[in-house]
Structures are given as structure tokens and as C-alpha cells.
Amino acid sequence: MEEAGESRQRSTVGQAFSLRRASARQRVSADPHTTKQMEFTRRHLPHLYAAEQPLFITFRLHGSLPAGREFPKISMTSGKAFVCMDRLLDNQQAGPTYLRMPGIAHLVANAIEQGGASNYLLHAWVIMPNHVHLLITPLTNVSHLLRKLKGATAREANKLLNRTGTPFWQDESYDRLVRNPEECRKIRNYIVQNPVKAGLAASAEEFPWSSASRPNGLKPFAGSSLPSCPVESGTVRVPR
Secondary structure, eight states: OHHHHHHHHHHHHHHHHHHHHHSSEEEEOOOTTOOOOEEEEESSSEEEEETTSOEEEEEEBTTOSOTTOSOOSSSSOHHHHHHHHHHHHHHTOSSOOGGGSHHHHHHHHHHHHHHTTTTEEEEEEEEOSSEEEEEEEESSOHHHHHHHHHHHHHHHHHHHTTOOSOOOBOSOOEEEEOOSHHHHHHHHHHHHHHHHHTTSOSSGGGOSSBTTTOOTTOOBOTTSSSBOOOOOSSOOOOOO
16 A cells, blocks of 8 residues: 555655656756746756856847758757857858848847847947847846847837838847956957957957947946946756
8 A cells, every 4th residue: 555655646746756757947057056937947958046146148049040950959958059150150151141131231220229228238239231249138038028128129120121020039038147347358259259250340349230339338347347247146057
């Protein structure tokens, strides 16, 4: 009888675990050194969000990668997938480059800066011909703020393109939780130098669709012109 009871208990626990794993969104505990609430979601890529923790986000135009070169699901880590994806996007080998159009780039830039007024602290951003990089500290739910940002800009961009019912942005975004101030500075530099490395500008400041040419609204470090990247001391536990 005891063995049967233990068997039923293990079965119940196993079912509950399977149900939790089947859920698209999970709440996870942050590092013991912080009290911040974290959120873990998984679609094709894992997503780890933490309120008031800097986050590096990349989203791209729908169909902007060559056929068969979407995000790897199993064989690569999300970091390796990002490097592969960003190189392909910078080469602009396939798909639309609507963000080259000044009117569309302008409305996306305005939406990014407006979001920084209430939804996040804006540290760095750049609008490339077919993708966008953001470095932010979220002040609200990340999934919600991305849906709002991408949804509003998609509607306005499609109006400029005289089309309806056609996806503008790829549905899923890449994101990385920033672990420390040094990583934050490296990511900021990566973002503003992206147009230079892609051959779109001679210097970061010359590229019009970047925080390097629009420093207003970026909170500076004390005694520096660099935007701040506030990261709590200690590490963050990442779910496996």
C-alpha cells in the first residue's frame, strides 16, 4: 500500500512538472542577492527577463534571413545563434530592407525614444536596414512593451508601404540579460558601432538612426557622456 501511494505521488509530481514545462511562461527566482522578479519564457529561443535589469534586444524584419537560416532550435546556444543571425543580417543577402527608407526609420526611432519615457530606460539603440538593436532597462513587462513597440511601428510602416495584412516584423526577438556593467558597456559599443562595421557610415556619430547621433534622453554615467548601465552586484541564475 505504501509503495502504491508513493507511486501515485511520483506520478502526480511528474504530471505537475510536465504541465509546468509545457507552459510558455515561467516565473523564476532571481539571485539570492537581489529581490527582483524575473520571468523566463521559451518559444524558439529562451527568454529571461528581470525588472530593472539591463536587457539587450534585437528584432528584425519579417523574412529578412535567407530561407533555411532561421534561429537554430537545438544545435546552437542562443548566443551563437545571435552571432550567426547578425552577420547574415548585416550582409543583407535576403529579404526586405525597409528600414533604409528614411520615413520608416524615422517613425521607428521616434517610437523607441517615446518608449524610453515610460516603459524603459534607454541606454543605446540603432536601426539597421533590416533589424534593430536596443539596450534598455525595462520598467514594465518586456513582452508587453515589445508587442506595443513592434505593433505600433508595424502598422505605421505598412501604411507608408501601402499594404495591409502583411507581417512587418519577425514575430520573435532575440534578447540577452546583461550580467554586469562591463558587459553593458561592450554591448553599447557593439550597438553604436554596428553601422560602421557594416559599411554604412564612417563613424558611429555619422549614422543618423542611432543613439550615437541622438544622445538626448540617454542617462549618462557620472562624469561621463556614456549612458548608464545599472546592474546589481552578484550574478543572475539562468534556467537551463
